[in-house]
Amino acid sequence: MTAHMLVQIPLLVVVGWLxxxxxxxxxxxTTAYWNHRGITGLVLATLAGAFWMLPRAxxxxxTDPLVDAAKYLxxxxxxxxxxGLSWPRAGFIVRGVFLLEFIATFFRLGWLYLIxxxxxxxxxxxxxxxxxxxxxxxxxxxxFFWVAGTxxxxxxxxxxxxxxxxxxxxxxx
Numbered sequence: 619m620t621a622h623m624l625v626q627i628p629l630l631v632v633v634g635w636l637x638x639x640x641x642x643x644x645x646x647x648t649t650a651y652w653n654h655r656g657i658t659g660l661v662l663a664t665l666a667g668a669f670w671m672l673p674r675a676x677x678x679x680x681t682d683p684l685v686d687a688a689k690y691l692x693x694x695x696x697x698x699x700x701x702g703l704s705w706p707r708a709g710f711i712v713r714g715v716f717l718l719e720f721i722a723t724f725f726r727l728g729w730l731y732l733i734x735x736x737x738x739x740x741x742x743x744x745x746x747x748x749x750x751x752x753x754x755x756x757x758x759x760x761x762f763f764w765v766a767g768t769x770x771x772x773x774x775x776x777x778x779x780x781x782x783x784x785x786x787x788x789x790x791x
Contacts (some may be wrong), residue, residue, distance in 0.1 A: 619744035619748045620678060624667030624757075627693060633696040634698015641703075649703055662714050666696035671727060680741045699718045714765075728754030 638646075653659045661693060669675055678685040708716070730738075731751030737744050 619676070619720055619746045620753060623671070623750060624753060627670060629702065630693035631698040634694030634696075635702040637694065637699050641699075646703065650707075651780070653700075653704055653707060653738035654702065655712060656704030656706070656708035658714060659700035660708065660712065663697045663701040663704070664716075664719070670697075671723075675761060677739050677741050717761070717765055719766065721758050724754045724758030724761065728756075728758060733770075 649659070670679075670689065675685075675736060679689045680686070705713070728751045730748050731754065732748070733751075741745065751771075
């Protein structure tokens, strides 16, 4: 369960993110029309991600090969690709709301997996569920401290833009 949710699904999202540069310019221009400030794409990625976080969907992906194939197709196309198209278009507030909800989801699911006395996924053991809960709470805390540190000592859009400009070295002008 831990490998499924913290390794396999994030790697499939990264595959979708890596598809963004190879998209034809016409497709990117068409999506820009409906993806105003990245909000629509981030909502699509959030809804698709919420589906694949359901224990029933994880169980179905293990027991049914068609659902597993749907997982391998839908996560890159419905989560990674919209996320990769939308994140650069999103403003500071949209990114902040998305990151805070992402962190809160880690805390909510991690706490649920930790305190639930029964197995939520039939194909995984209770110990694996609780180990996933520990990891999710730790990841949520790490993400929270990263965002808080970035807000206090840097900028969220780019660390390179947050650095002060270097002094000019051309003395001839």
